[in-house]
Amino acid sequence: MSDTPQNPLRAYHARTKHRFEAFAEGPGQLDWDAQPAAFRHYPGAPVCELPLSADRFDRCYGQLPEKPENAVAPDLASLGALFELSFAISAWKSWGPSRWALRCNPSSGNLHPVEAWLLTGGLPGVADGVHHYDPEQHALEGRALTAPTGDSPWLAVALSSVMWREAWKYGERAFRYCQLDVGHGVGALACAAALLGWEVRPLAIAGDDLGHLLGLDRPDDFPPSRYAFTENEEAEILLAIHAPGLGAVPSLEQLRQRLAGLTWHGQPSRIDPSPGYRWPVVDQAAVFSRFLRSTAEKPEFPALPPLDPHPTTAGAAQLIRQRRSGQRFDPKCSLSKAAFYRMLDAVLPRPKVPFAAQEASPRIHLLLFVLRVDGLSPGLYLLPRTPAANDELTATMRTHFDQLRRVDDAPPQLGLIQLAELGLQEMQRLARSLSCHQDIASTSAFSLGMLGEFEAATGDGYGYRELLREAGLIGQVLYLEAEAAGVRGTGIGCFFDDPVHAACGLTDTRWQSVYHFTVGTPVTDARIETSPPYPQRTQERT
CATH class of the missing domain: 3.40.109.10 (NADH Oxidase)
Known part of the structure; x- marks a missing residue:
């Protein structure tokens, strides 16, 4: 990827443009039987099953920007609703022998590079520390669990990207799609939080520091090898959750101290053991675009009249789940x-x-x-x-x-x-x-x-x-x-x-x-069957 040393991302963007005469570099063919794993698990990590609780908090979509009449306290039930309406499975689809999951957060090609993480302390029903969210089971996998500190409860959600999931299909243009998916993920989380009356705010943290907090730089879990690019995750963003009774997220130094010397539980499952291609420019774009600023930018918004409530009577949870x-x-x-x-x-x-x-x-x-x-x-x-x-x-x-x-x-x-x-x-x-x-x-x-x-x-x-x-x-x-x-x-x-x-x-x-x-107006394909997202747990919603 060539450009002036100051702006290699502009070269990446130019290189990955589609043109009438040629598409950006990508795989010549796809073996759908060898698609990268859609879900990552950490076998061996302690599991905390989250309740399917979103329906108990549902309210009209038009009321989403406003706080609910009764404040929703952060606990295991409300945390379950937060993840259920942001990164969980919304339905299963099948056609003949093929079966695939849809999720509340959209993704390019339904490939879902985004992984979600919970960092928390003092939350009732949830162990302090770093947890990976498993959307296939709607559960938390405890990666690094800390002793309670007695401080005010706090809550943050981090996102990372398994960029190979996109690169497998889209080649060099994949970095673009990963970032679009992160934006969709932030939006999905913000809307789920708003249903509860909570707010989501980004925190300034360098990508390497966030990766360290999530254990993504651990050589025992992500060993350097010829095919490491299929397994590695790129730390993307850390988002603070503001909710009744929650305090500030601890500083980076405090988090480092709490995680120092801890045992990390579980081993990451494989994403793709035998890739047929490699696109180094995707990894280069990630390196050149990591957060290096000392402080976060404070967005400035234009003066606008308030948005009128949407006239629909549909519930927000209903619309979020039915999104396709x-x-x-x-x-x-x-x-x-x-x-x-x-x-x-x-x-x-x-x-x-x-x-x-x-x-x-x-x-x-x-x-x-x-x-x-x-x-x-x-x-x-x-x-x-x-x-x-x-x-x-x-x-x-x-x-x-x-x-x-x-x-x-x-x-x-x-x-x-x-x-x-x-x-x-x-x-x-x-x-x-x-x-x-x-x-x-x-x-x-x-x-x-x-x-x-x-x-x-x-x-x-x-x-x-x-x-x-x-x-x-x-x-x-x-x-x-x-x-x-x-x-x-x-x-x-x-x-x-x-x-x-x-x-x-x-x-x-x-x-x-x-x-x-x-x-x-969509045309529905009657050949495709739809089934519930968590059929083994259907009774929880009744």
Whole structure:
């Protein structure tokens, strides 16, 4: 990976672009029988089974940004609900002999590189120390357990990535997808916490330090070898849980002292014993983008009116569990303008759930491919999410779109801009071709590209992670808002990068498309059967 020593991540991003003439480097073929293990376990570690308790805390999705009437105390039951609605299995699917799990947190290709961890002290019913979350059993595996200190209870969740799970299918572009998945994971955790009236906040900690706290640098568990890249986990982010009765997360030095000399329990299960490829550029991107700052950035949010409660009567837990990625959309169905505007309003960056959990100021803006929205002409639209981006993007794009105009009947806080009005067939061809010729981008009500402030974000390496994670966070909002509107969303990681930029008049690297998304009326495949997430524990919900 070649570039100036100051900015190797920009070289990585350029190298992993899809182009009309060639895709980014990836495997030539896939052996689905040799897919990396979807679940990691730590056999030998003490297990704490979490209750399937989310239903007892459920409330209307529209109330999610507000605190519940009765504060929910952190304990084993509420902790079970937190993980159940963020990283647990939501359903099993089967077709013939094939069976696969869906989870509450979305993932590129349903490959799930993200692993979740619990760090805690003084929580009733849970041993102090570091626990790995096992979504297959909805249980905690105690990796390093500490003696009680008598201090105030505290709680934090860490995320790591098994990057090989994505690289196995997507090759060099996998680092991008891992970071999008981390953003989705943060969003899923923030929404689950909000249901309980809790809050999630990122903590500043270097990646190597977080990896040490999680035991990811232990040579006994992750020995260096020729195939270590399939087993290693990349420490991603540490998130403090703010809830009634919880104190601050101990400092890094305090955590180090508590873990020093402890016995680590269990051995990590294998992810892939016989990989057919290797993509060193993925590991290099991880190294160059690790957190090295001394303090965390405090996000600055634009002044916006409060988001009106969603009119749905559905419960938040219900919507979170039923979230799926649409595989096909019905082109005969449309979306109401009110529902469309509501989705756009929901992705504006307010210091509420889930955007209060992001690490940096907002730098993502939406290029919209409007296809089937009632009362809105098909065409290209722009949703700048900050005033500064509104000024810069409109000035840049005005030279390319001479009919650029404000959408007068849109809510004023959206600042929605019509770049060009196009016929439906022309829009379908454009949306489909730019998203790697995928029908889901053209048969939906609308699709979009997320334009990131790329040069500003990549002033240091970690900013690249933050940019991609913000895109994943927005995607998580769109998933849940689509379910609340009675339709369905799908994240799209495959798109032709520079042709997207050319289509909207962007000629340099100040702005780069980092993620695509689509929303429409799903077509259900009746051949696929659905079964409960934890059939062996069904009685817990009755």
